Amino acid sequence: MGVAAGHRLSDYPLDAAFIGSCTNSRLSDLREVADYLKKTGHHVAQGVKALCVPGSGGVKRAAEAEGIDAIFRQAGFEWREPGCSMCFFAGGESLGEGVRVASTTNRNFEGRQGLGVRTHLGSPLSVVASACAGHLLADMSP
Numbered sequence: 001m002g003v004a005a006g007h008r009l010s011d012y013p014l015d016a017a018f019i020g021s022c023t024n025s026r027l028s029d030l031r032e033v034a035d036y037l038k039k040t041g042h043h044v045a046q047g048v049k050a051l052c053v054p055g056s057g058g059v060k061r062a063a064e065a066e067g068i069d070a071i072f073r074q075a076g077f078e079w080r081e082p083g084c085s086m087c088f089f090a091g092g093e094s095l096g097e098g099v100r101v102a103s104t105t106n107r108n109f110e111g112r113q114g115l116g117v118r119t120h121l122g123s124p125l126s127v128v129a130s131a132c133a134g135h136l137l138a139d140m141s142p
Contacts, residue, residue, distance in 0.1 A: 001118050002098070002100070002118055005096035009120075009136035009138045010135050010137065011135070012100060012135055012136050013047075013134060013135050014045070014048050014099065014100055014101070014102055014130055014131065014133075014134055015047070015048065015049065015099040015100050015101065016048060016049040016050065016051070016099055016100070016101040016102075017048060017049075017050040017051070017101065017103070017127050017128065017131030018050075018051050018053070018098070018101055018103040018104065018127070019028065019033065019042040019050075019051070019052045019053070019077070019104050019124050019127055019128065020051065020052065020054075020055070020080075020103075020104060020105070021024050021053075021055065021104055021105045022056065023055070024054045024055060024123070024124055025052070025054050025055040025059065025104060026041075026055050027055075027059050027062050027063060028125070029055075029104070029124040030052070030054065030059070030072075031066070031068065032124060032125055033064075033072075033124050033125060034068045034071040034072065035129045036070030036125060036128060036129070037071050037074075037075045037128065038071055040132075042073075042075065042128075042129075043074075043075050043076050043132060044075055044076030044077060044131050044132060044136070045131065045132060045133060045134030048076075048131050048133065048134055049095065050075075050076055050128075050131045051077065052072045052078045052079055053076045053081070053082060053083065054080075054082045057082050059082065060082050065132060070094055075128075075132075076131075076137050077131075095117055096116075097116030097117070097118070098116055098117075098118065099117050099118065100118045101117055101118065101119050101120065102120050102122055102126070102127040102130040102131060102136060103119050103120065103121055103122070103127065104121070104122065104123065104124050104127050105119070105121060120136055130137060
């Protein structure tokens with residue numbers, strides 16, 4: 001993971017953020033994140049690639065009906081089609097070796113998001129806050 005003893009999580013710049021997986025991109029998760037983005041006015045930090053993959057087709061349609069997709073896009077997220085995407089190295093999509101990703105996937109194992117990707121798991125809210133801060137956050141304070 002490239003994490004050294006004695007360093008804080010905030011010492012590690014973030015390359016990407018992934019809000020997705022069937023367990024952590026439910027409509028309630030997307031609403032919570034959209035509410036945070038609206039209230040704070042935060043935007044994804046420069047240099048961070050941010051992806052949102054709704055947990056299902058129904059979640060995507062409901063989120064779009066509520067305007068949640070527009071909030072994500074305005075904050076700098078790519079709004080994608082539901083599916084495995086970066087949740088699992090399906091279809092060969094990877095952000096690249098050595099890339100540090102904050103992710104809402106529900107578990108991690110070597111190579112889950114591509115060979116050499118450094119994945120740090122978090123809640124949807126902690127992942128979006130980290131994406132906006134540009135580095136990993138251990139708590140919600142900037």
